[in-house]
Amino acid sequence: MFADSSWTGEGLVHEVCLYESDADLRARVVPFVEEGLAAQQPVFVVAGARVHAMLHDHLGARVADLALLADADETWVGAAQTMAFYRDALRQRLQAGTPCRLLSEPTWMAQGWGAAWSRYDAVANELLAGQPCWTLCLHDRHQVPQTLLDSALRVHPYVWDGSRTAPSPHYRPTEEFLRSVEPPWSPPPATRDSQVVSAPAEARSIVASTLPAPAEEALRDDVTLAVNELVANAITAAGTAEVSHWRQGDAMVWEVSDAGAGMHAATAGYVPPPADQLSGRGLWIARTLADEAVVRSWGPGTAIRLFFPAS
Numbered sequence: 001m002f003a004d005s006s007w008t009g010e011g012l013v014h015e016v017c018l019y020e021s022d023a024d025l026r027a028r029v030v031p032f033v034e035e036g037l038a039a040q041q042p043v044f045v046v047a048g049a050r051v052h053a054m055l056h057d058h059l060g061a062r063v064a065d066l067a068l069l070a071d072a073d074e075t076w077v078g079a080a081q082t083m084a085f086y087r088d089a090l091r092q093r094l095q096a097g098t099p100c101r102l103l104s105e106p107t108w109m110a111q112g113w114g115a116a117w118s119r120y121d122a123v124a125n126e127l128l129a130g131q132p133c134w135t136l137c138l139h140d141r142h143q144v145p146q147t148l149l150d151s152a153l154r155v156h157p158y159v160w161d162g163s164r165t166a167p168s169p170h171y172r173p174t175e176e177f178l179r180s181v182e183p184p185w186s187p188p189p190a191t192r193d194s195q196v197v198s199a200p201a202e203a204r205s206i207v208a209s210t211l212p213a214p215a216e217e218a219l220r221d222d223v224t225l226a227v228n229e230l231v232a233n234a235i236t237a238a239g240t241a242e243v244s245h246w247r248q249g250d251a252m253v254w255e256v257s258d259a260g261a262g263m264h265a266a267t268a269g270y271v272p273p274p275a276d277q278l279s280g281r282g283l284w285i286a287r288t289l290a291d292e293a294v295v296r297s298w299g300p301g302t303a304i305r306l307f308f309p310a311s
Contacts, residue, residue, distance in 0.1 A: 009041070009099025009132035014125055015165050016137045016156035018149055025050065025138065028160055029103065030058055032136050033066075036101040042067035042093050046075050046086070047105035047138065067093075067100075072107040079116040080288050083271050087127060099132040109152075110143040115181070118148060122155040122177045123270040136160075151181070175266035182294045183307065188255060192246040203231040203243050203256075210245060222289040223308055227254055229282035230304055234258035237302075251291065251307045262299035269293070 007013060017028045029051060036043040044067050045055065052071070056063055063069065068089060076082055086102065093100045106117055124135065139152055153159060153170035154177055160166075172180070188194075193210070197203050204224055211220045227243065234241035237260030244255040269283030283304065287293045292307035 007035075007099075007134055012125070012128045012131050013134040013158055013165065014128070014137075014156050015135065015158040015160060016139065016152045016168070017160035018139050018141050018152070020141050022050070022054075024162075026054055026058075027162075028136070029054060029138070032101065032103060032134075033059070036134075037062070037065055039099070041099045041101050043101045043103065044068040044089055045103045046070045046072050047103060048072050048107045051103070051105055051138070072105050076106075076108045076113070078288065079113065079120045080271060080284060082117075083120045083123065083127070086124075087271060090128075090131075090133060094128075094131045094133060097132060100134075102133065102135040103138070104135060105138040107143075109139060109148055110145075114144065114148040115151075118151040118155055119178060119181060120270060121152070122174045123267045125155070125157065125174050126265075126267045127271055151177075178266050183292050183305075185294060185296055185305075188244055188253075189246050192244045192255075194242060194244040196240050196242050197231060198235065198240050200228045200231045200235070203227050203241070206243055206245075207254075219308060223252075223254060223306075226286040226289040226306055227256060229285045230256035230306070233282040234260065234302075237261060238300075247310055248307075250310055252310045254306045254308065255303055256306075257301065257303035259301050262297035263295060263302045263304075264297045264299060266295075268295055 019025045019028065033043055033045070033055065045051070046068070048071070052069065055069070075085060077085070086104070090100055090102065108114070109117060121137065128135070137152065137156065139149060141149065153168055154172045156168055157171045158165050159168040195206060197206070207220070207224045207227055211223060231241045231243060234256055238258035240258070242257045244257070246253055269287045272284045273280040286304070286306055290306040290308055294305045296303050
């Protein structure tokens, strides 16, 4: 266990604080921010109105010393885009080796997007691995469902125990956590429609014939773009791609597979590459469009399944 003042910026600390009351919240937020400012570490805050009021009350004019003070509800633009916002906000300071602090209160956990955010919170452990960053995530026990509080304990390596930051006994490695919450992987049904293609246009034709004009236009456009992006990646990696689709319960599953080198990073496609990188957005685009996306690689070879509502 360690106190805030003992952290010198050596590596990532990803901590969760589950609080019951304003007193609990203040007991964690104020020392975290004060220690950062005292050490001249940039402090980024993305939180709800209660935390904003608390910091204005405590810091007064010194609130201007914060590197960022943003409203959490206004920051939310979907899990992938919000995680990219966090990364980009910290990026310049971290690249310079500057120890930073991020105080994050994901208020959207209580508004229906918590399950998706739990995965991205897990991905943050890989995205910021080795970086001089202390990220403190706040969750209100009275607002966030218990299942998501349990997930929060599983994706954060550290937890606030009421007096100090301690290793979380519930923490699970990122890949293990992601696999536990993704749709289970099973062999595709023998009745699936499947076709090998050598150009993205062929894949777009398959989608068009499977989801004809009477289908919801927005859904058809999303499936077309997502499958197109995956097929383009697969052809680049292996020369051809196999496109399959089948119905599974209330979902239509689209699978794109190839015999390339394999995509073995469990976090692949969860966050877009930096804006100055011109490639590498295909899987991220597909993830943002689909209800679910699951990747399996067996090297060589990769299969990616996208889940969309059945039309």
